[in-house]
Amino acid sequence: MARHVVATTGEIAPGSSKLVTVRGRSVALFNRDGEYFAISNTCPHAGGSLCHGALVSLVQSSRPGQYELSRRGEMLQCPWHGWEFDIRTGQSWCDPESFRARAYQVTVEPGETLAKGPYVAETFPVAVEGEYVVVEF
Amino acid sequence: MGFDGLMPIDCDIHPAVPGMQALLPYIDDHWRETIISRGIDGLDLNLYPPGAEISCRPDWRPESGKPGTSFEQLRTQALDGFGARIAICNCLYGGPAMYSEDLGAAICRATNLWMAREWLDRDPRLRASIVVPVQSPELAVEEIERCAPDRRFVQVLMFAAGEQPLGRRPHWPIYEAAQRHGLPIGIHAGSSHRHPNSGIGWTQYLLQDHAAFAQTFQAQLLSLLAEGVFSRFPTLKFVLMESGFTWLPPFMWRAVKMWRGLRREIPWVDRSPADIIRERVRITIQPADAPPDPAQMRRTLEMIGADEMFLFSSDYPHWRFEGEAALPGGFSPELVRKILVDNPLATYPRLKEVLS
Helix, strand or coil, X not given: CCEEEEEEHHHCCCCCEEEEEECCEEEEEEEECCEEEEEECECCCCCCEHHHCEEEEEEECCCCCCCEEEEEXXXXXXXXXXXXXXXXXXXXXXXXXXXXXXXXXXEEEEHHHHCCCCCECCCCCCCCCCEEEEEEC | CCECCXXXXXXXXXXXXXXXXXXXXXXXXXXXXXXXXHCCCCCECCCCCCCCHHHCCHHHCCCCCCCCCCHHHHHHHHHHCCCCCEEEECCCECHHHCCCHHHHHHHHHHHXXXXXXXXXXHCCCEEEEEECCCCCHHHHHHHHHHHCCCCCEEEEEEEEECCCCCCCHHHHXXXXXXXXXXXXXXXXXEECCCCCCCCCCCCCCHHHHHHHHHHHHHHHHHHHHHCCHHHHCCCCCEEEECCCCCCHHHHHHHHHHHHHHHHHHCCXXXXXXXXXXXXXXXXXXXXXXXXXXXXXXXXXXXHHCCHHHEECCCCCCCCCCCCCCCCCCCCCHHHHHHHHHHHHHHHCHHHHHHHC
């Protein structure tokens, strides 16, 4: 498994996303208040672009009319049909046995560390003073 | 006759109120005077006009009077006719459909008293559903409390279309009382006609009334599901009566699909609607909207995926089939056994009390 430098931290504002291509595959990157997530961009349900989905809370209920929100911003909702995926695991909330969007390990690394390698960054210029989003793929 | 030696439990037969005269002995002075002075009578449901073909099989039709009003006929034709071990009476008279809450309650109460005295007392095989004034949940609960100690009442009956969708919270005290007494809620085709009987408006023909009722049942199932009744009353079962069952597969597919995308607004529905329906909903087999080929029925049953959902019913005296062919083609012998005996016993806890 190689580690790919895919973006600078500055490119993805908190609460926003960015679509990148890693080894020919579309990967959606999300910045949730400084925590970064990467997930396969293609929704396993019908192929919607998850990069354009919203990060929402997990909504549960212990009785009708009551809404209990938790894990704020950790559920990714597909823009096409509203399916929800756990941004950490890629698992579908409604049908976790059958549907999973592949989730990737993400780290933020300083440029000086990256310069030492081993990273796959042939197409991405790395400056020693920057901070980078690195995806394990 | 019998079904391979099995004595069926018939979950839907219809003794009929011959007319208001029969209920007057069970109605208090004020309402008796009011009913007589205003000539209130003939509260049969529009769905089953007594003279219409669909309301009574020709060989079951009495020489005079309304179908289903003769105890002797019902005993011979329905109980003996199908070799029933037990049969549940669902009286479809207009008490639950009255606009007046108090008059509705008086007629429902009279209907239940009349049922116990004129029918249940006359044959130990008979059981009945409690007819309740759904117009007033408070009065409906009172009637449930009044009837529940008589263990021959095994279910609470509601018409499939009333003042508002069945999932709405004003109905919840009825569900709470039913659950507490171990009584399933029977939802039977029938309407108080407060609203058009189809989603596109009022219909003109009896055929439309009957055919469109499958949609009404679907809408009520969605109401019970989305409003959270299944979640709030975890042991309460709902029995759907008289609008077919072969519509279940595409209905469940659609409900599951929509839930997957929109479940955030109803998070109390925390698992697949299809699983909830399979677990909590029961459905009588007559009338069956059966496909022409029994092999297609087998596939439909496979798609529904829950043999325990089905309950035997003759729907006496309504005209649904000829002779003794109360079971549609395509049911396996194992399924037939479940439908005739096991499923009714599992659905209605009170039936076990006298049979075991």
